[in-house]
Amino acid sequence: MAVPTGTLHLAAAIDGDGQYQAPYYVELARLAEEGTLDFITVDDTFGPPGPGRGRLDALAVLARVAPATGRIGLVPTVTTTHTEPFHVSSAVATLDWVSRGRAGWRVEVSATEAEARLVGRRPAAPAGELWAEAGEVADVVARLWDSWEDDAEIRDAATGRFIDRDKLHYVDFEGAHFSVRGPAIVPRPPQGHPVVAVAATDPVTWQTAARHADVVYLRATSLEEAGRIRDELRRRAVAHGREPGALTVLAAVAVDLADGEGAPGTAPAVNSPVALIDTPGGPPLYRGGPAGLAELITGWHTADAVDGFHITPVAPRHDLERFVNGTVALLQHRGLFRTFYPGAALRDHLGLSRPASRYALEREAAR
Amino acid sequence: MSRQHQQIHLAAHFPGVNNTTVWTDPRSRSQIDFDSFEHLARTAERGLFDFFFLAEGLRLREHNGRIHDLDVVGRPESITVLNALAAVTERLGLAATVNATFNEPYELARRLASLDHLSGGRAAWNVVTSSDAFTGENFRRGGFLDRADRYTRAAEFVATARELWDSWTPDGTSRPFAHTGGHFTIDGEFGVERSPQGHPVVIQAGDSDEGREFAASAADIIFTRHGSPAAGRAFYADVKRRLARYGRAPEELKIMPGVTLVLGDTAADAQEKAAEIRLQQVSPQTALLTLEQIWGVDLSGYDPDGPLPDIDPDPDSQLTQGRVRHGDPLAVAAKWRALSEEKGLSIRQTVIEANGRQSFIGTPAAVAAQMTEFVAADAADGFILVPHLTPGGLDDFVDRVVPLLQERGVFRTAYSGTTLRDHLGLPYPGERG
Ligand SMILES: Cc1cc2nc3c(=O)[nH]c(=O)nc-3n(C[C@H](O)[C@H](O)[C@H](O)COP(=O)(O)O)c2cc1C
Numbered sequence: 001m002a003v004p005t006g007t008l009h010l011a012a013a014i015d016g017d018g019q020y021q022a023p024y025y026v027e028l029a030r031l032a033e034e035g036t037l038d039f040i041t042v043d044d045t046f047g048p049p050g051p052g053r054g055r056l057d058a059l060a061v062l063a064r065v066a067p068a069t070g071r072i073g074l075v076p077t078v079t080t081t082h083t084e085p086f087h088v089s090s091a092v093a094t095l096d097w098v099s100r101g102r103a104g105w106r107v108e109v110s111a112t113e114a115e116a117r118l119v120g121r122r123p124a125a126p127a128g129e130l131w132a133e134a135g136e137v138a139d140v141v142a143r144l145w146d147s148w149e150d151d152a153e154i155r156d157a158a159t160g161r162f163i164d165r166d167k168l169h170y171v172d173f174e175g176a177h178f179s180v181r182g183p184a185i186v187p188r189p190p191q192g193h194p195v196v197a198v199a200a201t202d203p204v205t206w207q208t209a210a211r212h213a214d215v216v217y218l219r220a221t222s223l224e225e226a227g228r229i230r231d232e233l234r235r236r237a238v239a240h241g242r243e244p245g246a247l248t249v250l251a252a253v254a255v256d257l258a259d260g261e262g263a264p265g266t267a268p269a270v271n272s273p274v275a276l277i278d279t280p281g282g283p284p285l286y287r288g289g290p291a292g293l294a295e296l297i298t299g300w301h302t303a304d305a306v307d308g309f310h311i312t313p314v315a316p317r318h319d320l321e322r323f324v325n326g327t328v329a330l331l332q333h334r335g336l337f338r339t340f341y342p343g344a345a346l347r348d349h350l351g352l353s354r355p356a357s358r359y360a361l362e363r364e365a366a367r
Numbered sequence: 368m369s370r371q372h373q374q375i376h377l378a379a380h381f382p383g384v385n386n387t388t389v390w391t392d393p394r395s396r397s398q399i400d401f402d403s404f405e406h407l408a409r410t411a412e413r414g415l416f417d418f419f420f421l422a423e424g425l426r427l428r429e430h431n432g433r434i435h436d437l438d439v440v441g442r443p444e445s446i447t448v449l450n451a452l453a454a455v456t457e458r459l460g461l462a463a464t465v466n467a468t469f470n471e472p473y474e475l476a477r478r479l480a481s482l483d484h485l486s487g488g489r490a491a492w493n494v495v496t497s498s499d500a501f502t503g504e505n506f507r508r509g510g511f512l513d514r515a516d517r518y519t520r521a522a523e524f525v526a527t528a529r530e531l532w533d534s535w536t537p538d539g540t541s542r543p544f545a546h547t548g549g550h551f552t553i554d555g556e557f558g559v560e561r562s563p564q565g566h567p568v569v570i571q572a573g574d575s576d577e578g579r580e581f582a583a584s585a586a587d588i589i590f591t592r593h594g595s596p597a598a599g600r601a602f603y604a605d606v607k608r609r610l611a612r613y614g615r616a617p618e619e620l621k622i623m624p625g626v627t628l629v630l631g632d633t634a635a636d637a638q639e640k641a642a643e644i645r646l647q648q649v650s651p652q653t654a655l656l657t658l659e660q661i662w663g664v665d666l667s668g669y670d671p672d673g674p675l676p677d678i679d680p681d682p683d684s685q686l687t688q689g690r691v692r693h694g695d696p697l698a699v700a701a702k703w704r705a706l707s708e709e710k711g712l713s714i715r716q717t718v719i720e721a722n723g724r725q726s727f728i729g730t731p732a733a734v735a736a737q738m739t740e741f742v743a744a745d746a747a748d749g750f751i752l753v754p755h756l757t758p759g760g761l762d763d764f765v766d767r768v769v770p771l772l773q774e775r776g777v778f779r780t781a782y783s784g785t786t787l788r789d790h791l792g793l794p795y796p797g798e799r800g
Contacts, residue, residue, distance in 0.1 A: 091447050
C-alpha cells in the first residue's frame with residue numbers, strides 16, 4: 001500500500017473552554033493563518049465540557065472567525081447523536097458558504113447518559129452503535145450536499161424558471177435510526193463536499209473513519225505505532241472501495257512549548273531525544289522547544305508514518321505563537337512546509353479534488 | 368412624549384424565497400453568497416436599523432408534486448450566517464427564524480446563547496411553528512406533532528430555553544436545571560455561560576388566536592403581515608390588549624409588520640416603478656401558479672393573458688406543499704372572479720391587482736411621512752422592510768428616507784446602546800432565584 005510521502009499537513013486546535021469573546025478566537029485563527037496551517041479546529045461536546053464549565057458552540061465560533069480570515073480551513077466538531085442530520089448538513093454547508101470554501105466538520109458522538117438526559121429523546125447507547133449511526137449521518141450529510149447539482153440555478157427569465165428542478169434530487173435515505181427525504185435547502189456548497197474529519201483515536205471509530213473521513217487523527221507515541229495504525233486505516237479504506245491516499249492521516253499531539261530552547265527564530269541544537277509522553281484521555285504530549293518539535297514532525301513525516309500533525313497547544317496563546325513562529329518557521333526554512341496558500345479552499349490545502357455530485361453523475365450515466 | 372415623536376423601530380429582511388423577490392432584474396445578485404448578506408447587513412447598520420432578519424423553510428416548496436422552480440430557491444442556514452455577520456457588523460441586531468417543532472430546546476438554546484456571546488448581545492430568535500408531515504420527512508421524528516399542539520410545544524420550548532439561559536448566574540456559576548412538561552422532560556447542566564442579553568430577543572410570526580396569545584405571553588416582537596393602517600390598528604389593539612393578562616406593559620411587545628416600499632423622485636415616478644415591479648413579480652408562469660395554489664388543480668392549459676377559469680376550486684387539494692395557505696379558497700376565488708369581471712382583467716392582471724400594492728409608494732418625503740403617521744396612529748411600533756432586490760434593495764431607503772425620519776425626530780441618529788435589547792428599549796430579564 002505504498003503511497004509516496006506527500007505534502008506535510010499541519011492543523012491546530014484553538015479551543016478555549018470558558019472563552020466567550022470572539023476576539024480570543026480571531027486572534028488565534030489569524031496566528032494559525034500566518035503559519036499557513038491547513039486548518040484550525042474547535043472542539044465541542046453536546047453537553048458541558050465538565051461540571052460547572054461551559055463552552056461555545058464550535059461551528060458558531062468558526063462561522064464568526066470566517067470573515068476575519070481568508071485562507072485557513074475551519075473544522076468544528078459537530079455531534080451526530082442528539083442532533084438532526086438534516087440540520088447538520090445545512091449548518092456545515094453554510095459554514096462552507098460563509099467561508100467561501102474553507103469548511104469541514106469533525107464527526108463526534110455523544111455517548112453519556114448525562115447527554116441523553118439533556119434532550120430526553122433516547123437513552124444512552126454503546127459507542128459502537130453510535131459510531132455506526134455517525135457513519136450514516138456522514139453519509140446522508142454528503143448526499144444532501146450532492147442533492148443540488150452545481151448548475152441547478154439557471155435564472156432563465158424566458159421560461160420564468162429560477163432553477164432547473166431536474167438538477168435537484170431527493171436523497172430518500174433510510175438508515176437504521178432515521179430517514180431523510182431531501183433535497184437540501186442549501187445549494188451545493190463551494191467545495192462540493194466540505195471536509196470530513198474523524199478523531200480515530202479509539203478503534204471503535206475506525207470503521208466509520210475509514211469509510212467516510214477525508215482526514216483522520218490518530219493517537220500514537222512512536223512513529224512505528226503511528227505507521228501501523230495508518231496502514232490499518234488505509235487497509236480498511238481500501239476495503240470500502242476507496243483509494244488508500246484518500247485518507248489524510250494526522251498524528252494528534254498536545255504541545256507544551258513553555259520552557260524549551262530559548263527564543264524562537266534561532267536554530268538551537270536539540271540535545272535531548274524527542275519523546276512523546278503518554279497522557280490518558282488526551283493526545284500524547286510533547287514538552288520541549290519549537291525546534292525539537294520540528295525534529296519530531298520531520299522525523300515522522302520523512303519516515304512516512306503520517307501525513308502530518310494536528311496539534312493542541314496546551315496554553316493556546318503562548319504555545320500556538322511559539323509553534324507558528326518557531327516550529328513552522330523551521331519547517332518552512334527546510335522546505336518541508338508551504339510558505340503561502342496556493343489554493344483558496346480547504347480541499348486545495350489538503351490536495352483533494354472537488355467531487356462531482358453523485359446525482360449529476362448518475363443522470364449523466366443514464367443519458 | 369408627544370404622539371408625533373413616537374420612535375420607529377426598523378429591521379431589514381433578507382429577500383425571501385417567494386415572488387416578492389425579483390430575480391430577473393439585472394441588479395439582482397446571489398441569494399446565497401456571503402457578499403449579499405454582508406451588503407444588506409452593512410446597509411442596515413449604516414441606517415442604524417434595530418436588526419437584520421433571516422427567514423427559514425425546512426423543506427423546498429412543491430407544487431403539483433414537483434419542486435417549485437419559479438421563485439428564488441435555496442438559502443443558507445440562519446444562525447451560521449448571523450455568526451459570520453457578527454464579524455462584519457458591530458451594533459446591528461441579528462435575528463434568525465428557527466422552527467420550534469423540528470428542534471430541541473437544549474441544542475437551540477445553546478446555539479442562540481453562542482450567537483448572543485459572539486455578537487456581544489445582538490441575538491434574536493423568530494419562533495416559527497410549521498409542523499406539517501411534509502416538512503417532517505426531513506427529520507428524525509417525521510410529522511409527529513399535531514397541528515393543534517404547535518403552540519403548546521412552542522410555548523414550552525421558549526419557557527424551557529429561558530430556564531436553560533437562567534441556569535447560569537450573571538457572575539458565572541452554573542446550576543443544574545430540571546424541566547418536566549408535556550413536551551420536554553430534561554435535566555442536567557447547560558453548557559454556555561449566561562449571555563450578554565440574558566435571554567436573546569424572541570420574535571413570533573403567526574396570526575391565529577393561539578399565535579397571538581403565545582406572543583402576548585412570551586414574545587418581545589411580533590412579525591405580522593398586517594401592513595395596512597386599518598388592519599394594523601386592529602391587530603395592534605388586539606395584541607396589546609392581551610398583554611395585561613400576563614402582567615406585561617404595552618411597550619414590552621413590539622409590533623412590526625413586514626412591509627415593502629418603492630421610492631421615486633416624484634409621486635408619479637414612484638407609482639410607475641411600483642407597477643413595473645409588480646409586473647416583474649408576477650410573471651405569466653407565476654400568475655398561473657398563483658391561481659393553481661388557490662384553485663388546487665392543474666390550470667396549465669389556461670392562458671395567463673386570458674380570463675379566469677370558470678371551474679370551482681378544490682378546497683381539499685394537496686397541490687401545494689410547504690407554503691402557508693391563506694383563507695378559504697372558494698371565497699378567494701369568488702372575490703378574484705368579481706375583481707376580474709368588474710375591471711375586465713386577465714389572469715395575470717387579476718393576480719397583480721389582488722396581491723396588492725407595495726405598502727409604501729412615493730417620494731422619500733412622502734414615505735417618511737406615511738411611516739411616521741402609521742406608527743403615531745398605533746398601527747405598529749416599526750417595520751420589517753422586505754426589499755425586492757438582493758442585496759441592494761434597501762440602499763435607497765437608507766440614503767434617502769432614514770435622514771428624513773431622523774429630521775422628524777422619530778428615528779435614532781446614533782445607536783445609544785450595544786445590544787438588541789438596548790435598541791428596542793426592552794428590559795433585561797431578571798434572574799430567577
Ligand atoms: C410574517 C410571517 C412570517 C413568517 N415567516 C416564517 C418563516 O420564515 N418560516 C416558517 O417556517 N414559518 C414562517 N411563518 C409561519 C408561522 O410561523 C406559522 O407557522 C404560521 O403562520 C401558522 O401559524 P398561525 O396559525 O398562528 O398563523 C411566518 C408567518 C408570518 C405571519
